[in-house]
Amino acid sequence: MKLLNMLLWSLLLVAVVPQALAQANSIPSQPHLLVKGDASRMVLPDRFVVKIALESVDMQTEIARRKVQANAEQVMGLFAKHGAIAETVRMDNLSIAPSTRYKEDEEVFEGTAVSRDLEGAFEKPEQLQAFLAELKASKEVQVNTATPTFSGEARLRAELKAEAAAQTRASAKGLADAYGAKISGLYSISDVAPNFAYGVQAGSWPNANSVSADLYYRTGTLDKVSVSGSRGVAAAAPMTGELLTAAPITYTENVYAIFLIAQ
Template sequence: MKICSIVLTAALLSAQSFASSVPSQPHLYVQGNAHMQVQPDRAVIRVAITEKSKSLSDAKKRVDDIMENAISIARNHKIKSDNIHAEQLNVYRQTRYNRTTNQDEFDGFRVSRSLTLKLEQIESYPVLLQKLVDAGINEFNNTQFEVSNKSALMKSLKKVAIKDAKLAAKELASDFDVKLDGLYSVSFSPMEIPRAPYARAASMKLMDSESGSVENAYNTGVLTLKAQVYAVYTINN
């Protein structure tokens, strides 16, 4: 797992009237930015079954049977009951315009149900998809790939961003032959300062990934997690 950290911006501002964000005395405005590329280890899969028939009971039975089979497949892939969410039945009465009679005519019932699955063993993702198709699932809305320990990773990223913001402030102070007096304010959201800050680039490798992979036909790629921190330092000569 690589963590690349880029300190994008720092600005040396003279005293201005931004009392809520910056002091009236000379100061540095620094942004630390860290990002990490990780291999996802779980997926949220959203699928559905849609059937159309002039017989509502026939369409409903077909949808219910396929949904029951899909849920059984999910359980066989060790998806917990709490991670299986089958929506209620949706029924739409459809009509079709007849140009000869200039009237809308009954065209059948459209019956559908949606299913959301949270798969925690991502290596079985390709096989699960194929089994759902074989079972009759005919709509794949989207799949959201996630990393299970995101909270811990984001905490590490924020620490890296803070470290890089501190390094940027020290470097910029050295370049302008001034001294850092102290930290005035810090935020994980941009401050309302109408100046384009100074950019500095850096990178570091902190750790290697031990995440697994999925079959080549369904390569999930990587996710990029990002963290930013904004800090204002007062300075003196």
């Protein structure tokens, strides 16, 4: 219920203030609070992707086509045998083109190249491991794995964005109360870091677990208060090459908001 309320609040915020996103990189002349909210969550991947590139070259196109077809049937059979997720299994159309190579600076025709790409994903790394153990790779069957992903990424990012937006509201209210000010309205909200002239730029927000407030004065009156707070975020290590372990993935969403204040 709490999450639903945050999502509804976030949607209402956009509907009530349509100019907010357009103002993301501008600052108001009246007193205001600039607040950053962030939310992160660590999840285990549930999509382990493998890509197969098939290609055969022969002077007789039909022979090359039959080889590719036989290899495709083998791969599709292994996808089914080892439990590949049905909606992730994809097989492209056949591609047929001349194949040439250079010999002593002269282009030599080798025959017709027939190729086809396949792709599939498994829920568990053990399934992918079993698939690779049984697949016979060769010059005509090339195998590549991709970085594991999480199937619920879109839903999770929406939840995190709502949490980050709610955090900006709470932070702004707490800071305004501490200085005896009152929030009079929302000026802008964006998930893109602002780039303002008074010192807070994209990529230079305070580190996690820190809270800071910088006061700016114009002609002796409170003009701006900037606050940035965040919770600890564990950065996911870059994953390259063939990765068959369920290493966690960290998703983070940031929201930047400017609230107008009255003294």
